[in-house]
Amino acid sequence: MARLGTWTAVHRRWVYGIWAIIVVGFGLAAPAVFNSLAGAGWQADGTESVQVREITQEHFGGNSSAAIQVVIDSRSGPLSQEAIDGVVHRVGEITAADTRLNNRIIAPVPGTTISRDATTAIAIIGADASTDDMVKAVDDHKAELTALSTDRYDVFPTGSSALWSDFNAANHDAMIKAEMISWPITLAIMIVAFGSVVAAGLPLLLTLAGLVASAGGLVILNQITPISVWAMNFAMMFALALGIDYALFMVSRFRTAIATKNRGLPPADQNSHRIRHEAAAETMDTAGKAILLSGLTVLISLSAVLMVPAPAVRTMAIGIMLAVTFVLAASLTLLPAVMAGLGSRINAGSLPWAKGKHGASPLFGKWGSFLNRHPWVPAIVSLGILIALALPVFGLKVAMPSIAVVPDDAPVRQGYEVVAEQFGDGAPGMIAIVTTETTADEAAAIAAANPNIAAVMPPQAAADDSDWILIQAMPKADPSDEQTADALAQLRADLPRPALVGGAAAENVDLQDALNTWFPRVAVTILVLGFALLLIALRAPVIALLGTVVSLLSTAAAFGVAKLIFQDGHGSSLLAFEPQGFLNGWGPVFFFAMIFAIAMDYTVFLLATAKEHYEHHADPRQAQVDAMAHSGRIIFAAAAVMVAVFFTFALAEPLPPKEMGIILGVAVLLDAVLIRLVLLPAILRISGSRAWWSPGWLDRMLPEISFKH
Structure with a gap:
């Protein structure tokens, strides 16, 4: 890692050029990311319901779960046959040239798709393409279909494909708005944390490069296999949060290194090429190692989600993994090159209170000393709060989302409610x-x-x-x-x-069954692989196991809070949503992987810093204090950024991004405050040298990894 840091510093023009090619090359494809990605994939491959969809689509004129239902609802009195025939004819004209749709429109039939009072009729546009293409077909035609409404009747496209079309549109808009809000908040937090405009801007530029590259990469990958549009939504959010995390750690370490190496030198010798190259090497040899291990932990956690046989879930994981890969690569190549080019100018635009203040934080050093003297009470209080918040998780219910997840004015919801009212509650889910x-x-x-x-x-x-x-x-x-x-x-x-x-309802049930079946396997895989990576990095089984266990505890507490809010409805009026009585079905699998990845991210930062100082002086108590002094401010600032990013999604109107933002935001808040800044340092103090103990046979098996520079 030190050699990589030196190489990027010496050959930084090469690094700039390579990244310019990557960003421009992938950036050319990036603008198409939201229009080209897939809109469906919410199914469990190989299940009975998917077989039924394929059979009905092939043998029954496309009348499958992916078909588009066109609801004609009279505003006053029964519909005439002439009005119904006219709408069916115009629907046929709108869809005639679309090869994704079956050319034969299934007209409304009295007694089945015409209501008893004849005020509502349902025509069916048969599906003749994949579920992803059917969602895109709705995207292309729903404006024309709803425009068929007159002053006598309304026309609403509804059904499973229309649901995913409106669902994706509402969530995409919410995600973009949340991102726009989170960026200026993030910059403000970064300026306060770094005390320097230049240093604060670097993480955002780094993350932007990673996001552009990953967006283009997803568009290209979508040509090979359909990628869910949600992949980019999650990737944007996660890459911003993690990219800032990594850059915080790297920039903070580089500023300390450059300040230390310049100390005592005459002005003419300060900020020389040698000083900057050595600072880049030291940064990579310490913070770079921690970031590499953290990034691998995130990738390993998300790779376990690929076990679930659901295309949308898998491709969301692929999207985040791609974004994390680009952000990690930029953190370990582009960032050290830029920092080496700036040298001490990285502190340009320093705010008055921050000038000359780099390295250990006196405030967090005092907190570390307090925990050193009084570890038990803070640890017990922190543990008690986490357990209390985790207990509700045992009553958690999950299900695929109901129609309530789309806005009231969405055509699919309006059509759904008309069908349920006129034909029966179960009619929308035949x-x-x-x-x-x-x-x-x-x-x-x-x-x-x-x-x-x-x-x-x-x-x-x-x-x-x-x-x-x-x-x-x-x-x-x-x-x-x-x-x-x-x-x-x-x-x-x-x-x-x-x-x-x-049927559509059966596909949801089969998907939920698959998610429930695979969740324990995914969770165990993540825990085992996370522990293994921590063990390899730290060469200490005790603290690796404890670090994994406390990360699991914060994850359980986050889901406990999710149960209280989204299932039981506590705070629903404040957060402006209608509780469904359950958590959306993909939550346990996907959020578990994401929360655990973030928790392990902070674990690596804290324990890598503690291991570095323990390797210097072999004093476990001092290593714990030093770890807090050197990483506490970074963890606090990184958590503040993540919480700000995630909580902006709580402002979204649709439920899924709101659910995601609150669960992840609460998880980060609990993990950073109660575990990384209280419980884990207290555990380090209580366990003492035993935390870093390793049997001889294990030492001989593990690779030599040191954080000491």
Whole structure:
């Protein structure tokens, strides 16, 4: 790492040139990132419901869960056949040239897709493409479809594809607004933390380079495999937070190194090339190692999410991993080169109170000394708070999002509510049963006898010469209700083979089952790999295990708070959202990986600093005080930035970004304040030399890694 630091400092023009090519090259593709990325992928590959979607799309005129339902709702009195035919004709004209859509529009049918009072009718635009392309088709046509409304009736595109279209649009807008708010707040915090305009600006420039490169990389990767648009949303947020984390640690260390090396030298010798190169090497040999290990921990944590067989979840992880990779690469190459080019000018624009104040923080040094003298009470109080906040997690419920996650004025929600009101609560989540002619009557009878089914439609023969029969059943409850999941489970248990059960509601249930099944495996993988990396980095099994355990504790506390807010609704009026009674289904898997990655990020910073000072003087008590003095301010500032970034998403109107911002913000706040600045330093003090003990056989197995420069 020291040699890499020297090389980047000596050859910084090469580094600038390479990064200019990377940023410009990927930047040319970056503007297309939100328009080209996929909009769907919320499914569990290989499940029964996905099979049903593929069968109905191929054999029943595209009448699958991905089809677009066009709801025609009269404002006054029954709809005339002429009005219905006119809308169907115009819908056909709008979609005729789109190869993603089936050319035959399924017209409303009395008794099934026309309400009893004839005020509402549903036409169906068949799907003839992947779910991602169907969402894009809705993006392209929903304005034209809603424009068919007149003063006599409204027209709303709805259904699963329309839901994801409006869902993605609302969340994209919310994410962009939150990012715009978070950047100036971040800069203000950075200026206060660094006390220098130049030093504060470096992390933002570094993160911007990483974000542009990752955005272009996602567009290019999307040509190979569909990447969820959420990948970029998460990548933007996570890269900003982590990029600032890494830059804080590096810039702080470089400023200390350059100030130390210039001390006592005549002005003519200060800030020489040799001084700057040596400072870059020292920074990389200490902070650079910690950042590399931290970045690897983040990547390992997120890579475990790739085990989940859901395209949207996997590609969100890929998006963040790509952004973290670029930010990490920039932190370890571009940043040391820029710092070496600036030298002591990195302190340009210093604010009055910060001039000449680099290195150890007297304030956090005093706090470290206090914990050294009185470790037990702060540790017990901190531990008690975390356990109390974690206890509600045992009552946490998860489910795929309901219609409440899209704004009230979204066309898909308006259409959904009309369908539910006119046809029944379960109508928006019709269950599709595909079977053969020989078992069709038996399947229809079993479905009709199910206590959670309100109505069963007449069996429908395939549009081609195949033997498939489609039976649609309407649940009694809303698609996100547990009663609908019970209906699906009972049907699958009772129906004769080869009957298959699917539909949009079934796809959500199957995805949730997959997420629930894979979550324990993902969590265990993350914990084991996180511990292994800490063990390799620190060469100390005791503190590596304790560091992993306390990171898990802060994660549990964050989910406990999430249960109180988003499931139980505490504070919902203040935060302006309607609680669903559960946490969105991807939360445990995805947020666990993200929270644990951030927690381990701080763990590496603190313990790497403590290990560095322990290697210098072999005094565990002094190492704990020095670790707080040298890393406490960085951890505090980094946490302040992260909390500001994440909490800006709490201002979003849609629930998912609000949920994400509050959960991650609370996690960082709890982790930084209660664990990194209280519990973990107290544990270091209490465990003493035992924290750094390692058996001889393990020492011989582990690679030689030292943080001492």
